[in-house]
Amino acid sequence: MIFKTNVIETVQRTPDIKSIRFEKPQGFHYLAGQYIFVTLGNGPDQMTKHFTLSSSPTEGFLEITKRLTGHPFANALASLSSGDKVSMMGAYGDFTFQGEYDKVGMLSGGIGITPLRSMIKYSIDKKLSVNIILLYSNRFEDDIAFRNELKNMQTENSNIKVVETITKPGPDWKGESGRINAEMIKKFMPDYMESTFYSSGPQKMVDAMVSLLKELGVPEKQIRQEYFPGYD
Ligand SMILES: Cc1cc2nc3c(=O)[nH]c(=O)nc-3n(C[C@H](O)[C@H](O)[C@H](O)COP(=O)(O)OP(=O)(O)OC[C@H]3O[C@@H](n4cnc5c(N)ncnc54)[C@H](O)[C@@H]3O)c2cc1C
Secondary structure (H helix, E strand, O other): OEEEEEEEEEEEEEOOEEEEEEEOOOOOOOOOOOEEEEEEOOHHHOEEEEEEEOOOOOOOEEEEEEEOOOOHHHHHHHOOOOOOEEEEEEEEOOOOOOOOOOEEEEEEEHHHHHHHHHHHHHHHHOOOOOEEEEEEEEOOHHHOOOHHHHHHHHHHOOOEEEEEEEOOOOOOOOOEEOOOOHHHHHHHOOOHHHOEEEEEEOHHHHHHHHHHHHHOOOOHHHEEEEEOOOOO
């Protein structure tokens, strides 16, 4: 489906991550974790890129969340404001969650959180009986996108657990530090052999997560992955 929609509002998530919310057109359906194509600009300046919907199908708006790289598309997106019209196409992709599994492990870093935020919110709103454990890695504490929301989701839902790990922790950081590793998976996801894993984000990170899971003996059919090209 190709459609034009209006920006409702923007939400600064971290110093370099921003969400843009759009009106959800009537009849537009998608699954938690799917992506759309977003087109900005006109004529020779027109640019189209993939974006996962960080919103859940249970929410009344569409939301995409972009890392602001300073490149032309990122700048054009960052300058959108309420009422601006944007063209979209979608939704696509099979990196989705509709409640098929009882135990889900999520491994992500930075902007890779977008489909996972959609899936967690969907699970909560639909009251799915799924146990979700998210291991979320970021360089600095300030880089953690959706931080308060994820914390609240965990507080209000005993079947959601969020573990943050910081690779460049400050002196006051008391949580996990370093990249996601096998020890963290064993510690926080004791049922990892029976879990289905979702990993999304830059290719290097997703590949590292998949290798880690395979080394731990998690069967390949229990590993689902989505790459975001364009990030190192
Ligand atoms: C399924 C899917 C879902 C995605 N979901 C998200 C999401 O939720 N959020 C999100 O932020 N991104 C997402 N992405 C990635 C997104 O589509 C963009 O690729 C990404 O945001 C980078 O876009 P950019 O405009 O910031 O950078 P770009 O300008 O496209 O730069 C990308 C890379 O290319 C290099 N580059 C750019 N121009 C040149 C040039 N002329 N010569 C050489 N190298 C160059 C840059 O240095 C950089 O390394 C997703 C991608 C896919 C495929």
